[in-house]
Amino acid sequence: MVTFLNIVIAGLLLGGLYALIAMGLSLQYGVARVLNVSHGEFIMLGGLITWTLYTAFGVNPLLSLAICGPLTFLLGFIIHRTVFKRLLTSSESRGVFESNSMLASFSLLFIIQNIASIAWGPEIRGYSYLRVPVNLAGAVFGANRLMTLGFAVVIGVAFYLFIARTRTGKAIRAAAQDPAAAGLMGVNIDRVLALCFGLGAALAGTAGMLISLCYPVHVAMGLEYTVIALIVVVLGGLGSIPGSFIGGFALGIIGSVVTNIDPSLSLIAYYLIFVLLLLVKPTGIMGR
Amino acid sequence: MPILEGEGVTKYFGGLAAVSNVDFYVDEGEIVGLIGPNGAGKTTLFNLISGALVPKSGVIRFQGANITGLKPHRICKMGIARTFQSVKVFANMPALENVMLGSLFGAPNSVAPAEAVREATALLDFVGLSAVGATPAKDLTLANQKRLEVARALATKPKLLLLDELMAGLNPTETAEAMALITRIRDQGITIFMIEHVMKAIMSVCDRIMVLHHGVKIAEGTPQEIATSKKVIEVYLGE
Amino acid sequence: MNAVGVDLKKLRAPALLLVLLLLLIALPHARPGYAVVLVYTILMYIVLTVSWVLFSAPTGYVSLAPAAFFGVGIYTSAILGMKLPLPVVICIGGLASAFLALLVGALTLRLKGIYFAIFTFGLVELIKHFVLWYELKYTGTRGRFLLPVGNNTIYYVMLAILVALLLTTYFIKRSKYGLALQSIGEDEEAAAHTGINVTLLKIITFAISAVFTGAAGAIWAIRLTYIDPYIAFDVNNSFMPVLMAIFGGLGQLYGPILGAVVFSFLREVLITRFPYYYMLLIGTILLVSILYLPNGLVGLIQRWRRRIWGGQHANT
Incomplete structure (x- = not known):
């Protein structure tokens, strides 16, 4: 029973992180129609900035959220304003824009990763913060991991409420459904798309901060997380934010179960689920 | 029967x-x-x-x-051809090639490329598009795209x-032309x-x-x- | 223009290509050493790019599977390399990739648009991690070594693969199947209702393109001498052909070839000159070309030509 609980809690802890990174990607694809292959690079930036702030200046990692979040948001916002906005006007159809923007994001991956490697070098970085054991119904977990889950849930819910309840959220949903019509109804479409891209990047940056609490971070870590985010996003249905949230936890629990059987199989299990899901139900578990 | x-x-x-x-x-x-x-x-x-x-x-x-x-x-090869409610032409291909594809792939018996060109030219003439054979389908008017679809369907030699x-x-003139076209197709035994x-x-x-x-x-x-x-x-x- | 003039004009392109081929054949004798390595690297990228173009350009299905096919070729070579003669290994590498393509194609070519791209992207990762897991679990190894072969051999094999690929591409493009592939890209439903067996045509073309990617992987493995799943199934090998093709321009066959030549040459130079800034430079070049060269290098050349010749050659 304890092992079962152990597995489920470990799955939730992992799932919170997955949900967070997937929600960012989902927002970028669902609204801005950019399948952002460089998503993981924003995670890497968040992680490494947190590490620098903590080790060099002693800034509490949780406080560095106030720096990582806005910084990655701004970066994302500017990138959309310069790169993707131009592509949007020059592409003749949505399909062309989707493939062009995916390739552009691939070149962003190159650029961001290279700049980061100039700044931080190739070393694997880690630090110790809140690594105290906490007993949860007989199962023991690090406080840092529980913190991650707490943050992921709070941010996820806050984000959902933002999209569902606020005026800006309404504009975002309108833009996701029909950009042209939303534009006619007085939504500043360029601003909304850039906002979404920026928010997606900020979610990635935040996730990077949380990841650095539990795992070592390094310059080349991005792609792995991008791929996981992609899997979750497909699992939850491309572009569906609640789908990504639920999909993240689902994948976390699957990962935890498989890891319990054979740790080296977890990535294979992810891809297998991903591949099978695309074949059986490409619209995802929440898709219509 | x-x-x-x-x-x-x-x-x-x-x-x-x-x-x-x-x-x-x-x-x-x-x-x-x-x-x-x-x-x-x-x-x-x-x-x-x-x-x-x-x-x-x-x-x-x-x-x-x-x-x-x-x-x-x-089904196409057996002799049923169709057109679509929302026109589905091969937009970036010349009108002639649109029709040729029907001859090359849709007909019950396979046709050599030279023969396909001849058939397609004749069909474009039949539907009244002989002047625009080299024009990409997307540059044709809606009425002409619809005729092109008919020509492509006819190229598969349907029953x-x-x-x-x-x-x-279509406007009234074009509608009258389309009606005449339908009668002419029936006269061919289709x-x-x-x-x-x-x-x-x-x-x-x-x-x-x-x-x-x-x-x-x-x-x-x-x-x-x-x-x-x-x-x-x-x-x-x-x- | 008289008939003789037309004939001469028709002969010009093949004659030029023949001269180019002879020059390439002569190169290892005239300039042994680094030039040979550089040129066969470029040839390898042309093979990857043109194979990608063969299927993806007309049909519009953006495949990110080249790394999977390339990797299968690499592994075939690593497993069989010491047991069988080289030409046999190359052929088996190509066929193994084609077999994978048939399987993947049969399962997934009904996926539309971005889903197909995501699926093929995931496929590469799945195979990579599966091989990694398999080797750790059952063979207890990670990575393999290959017996080196002379640079000239690698060069000539790569050239032969490229020539075979270009001939295949040329004949497919000129045949009725070239037209049919294009019609699938324009409107798949209409293509099916015009009598084209779209599923079969897509799967077979996908497999043909994989043959050459796999064969190139099989010979490339020997150049690498050491391989492991990360090297063999590197996602860059999926993105590079796509980027090179778009960099060159997809309209005509010479566009992607030009793109591959320029880009891979640039890549080699940048890697050796600026190892620390290479990704930054490559990324910037790509970004700029995606943003400012919508029709690739070919579009740029056409624009220049038009400016110089004043519009007469707009459609050439």
Whole structure:
């Protein structure tokens, strides 16, 4: 029973992180129609900035959220304003824009990763913060991991409420459904798309901060997380934010179960689920 | 013997019957019209005949052979060609190549490329597009794109031609031309099954008309019978 | 223009290509050493790019599977390399990739648009991690070594693969199947209703393109001498052909070839000159070309030509 609980809690802890990174990607694809292959690079930036702030200046990692979040948001916002906005006007159809923007994001991956490697070098970085054991119904977990889950849930819910309840959220949903019509109804479409891209990047940056609490971070870590985010996003249905949230936890629990059987199989299990899901139900578990 | 017949053809879309237990037939050499309000299931029925969709139940026979659930390319080769409600031309390819593809792939017997060029040229001439053979399909007017679709369908040497709203969006002159084209196609010995909203056209061109409503066949008869049918008038004017 | 003039004009392109081929054949004798390595690297990228273009350009299905096919070729070579003669290994590498393509194609070519791209992207990762897991679990190894072969051999094999690929591409493009592939890209439903067996045509073309990618992987493995799943199934090998093709321009066959030549040459130079800034430079070049060269290098050349010749050659 304890092992079962152990597995489920470990799955939730992992799932919170997955949900967070997937929600960012989902927002970028669902609204801005950019399948952002460089998503993981924003995670890497968040992680490494947190590490620098903590080790060099002693800034509490949780406080560095106030720096990582806005910084990655701004970066994302500017990138959309310069790169993707131009592509949007020059592409003749949505399909062309989707493939062009995916390739552009691939070149962003190159650029961001290279700049980061100039700044931080190739070393694997880690630090110790809140690594105290906490007993949860007989199962023991690090406080840092529980913190991650707490943050992921709070941010996820806050984000959902933002999209569902606020005026800006309404504009975002309108833009996701029909950009042209939303534009006619007085939504500043360029601003909304850039906002979404920026928010997606900020979610990635935040996730990077949380990841650095539990795992070592390094310059080349991005792609792995991008791929996981992609899997979750497909699992939850491309572009569906609640789908990504639920999909993240689902994948976390699957990962935890498989890891319990054979740790080296977890990535294979992810891809297998991903591949099978695309074949059986490409619209995802929440898709219509 | 009918060239095309269906028995109890049924198709659901998520619990909703788009076509429900429809029996139909088309005799060789006939022009049969298929009418009904929007959402009646007309295009769905065409999709079931041409193989774009597979019926949930029922049998469709063409020249006596069961074609239910066959792939579109097989059905095309057997002799059923179609056009689409929203035009589907190969936009970036020249008009001539659009038609050539029909000769090269859709005809029952394979055709050499040189022969395909000859056939396509003749067909473009037949539908009145001989001047624009080299023009990419996307640069043609809507009326011309529709003619191009007809030429492409004819290139597959069909015995039965399904026309899905050939006249929608055309002006009166173009509509008259389209009607003349349909008669000329029939004169070549090709049977025609057509969906149309332009009542004047369908009443004057068709030998027989079938009416669908909510996926059910509610009437069938000569244009005269349909025009005076109480049931049909009710459906069109609202209950 | 008279008939002789037309004939001469028709002969010009093949004659030029023949001269180019002879020059390439002569190169290892005239300039042994680094030039040979550089040129066969470029040839390898042309093979990857043109194979990708063969299927993806007309049909519009953006495949990110080249790394999977390339990797299968690499592993075939690593497993069989010491047991069988080289030409046999290359052929088996190509066929193994084609077999994978048939399987993947049969399963997935009904996926539309971005889903197909995501699926093929995931496929590469799935295979990579599966091989990694398999090797750790059952063979207890990670990575393999290959017996080196002379640079000239690698060069000539790569050239032969490229020539075979270009001939295949040329004949497919000129045949009725070239037209049919294009019609699938324009409107798949209409293509099916025009009598084209779209599923079969897509799967077979996908497999043909994989043959050459796999064969190139099989010979490339020997150049690498050491391989492991990360090297063999590197996602860059999926993105590079796509980027090179778009960099060159997809309209004509010479566009992607030009793109591959320029880009891979640039890549080699940048890697050796600026190892620390290479990704930054490559990324910037790509970004700029995606943003400002919508029709690739070919579009740029056409624009220049038009400016110089004043519009007469706009359609050449």
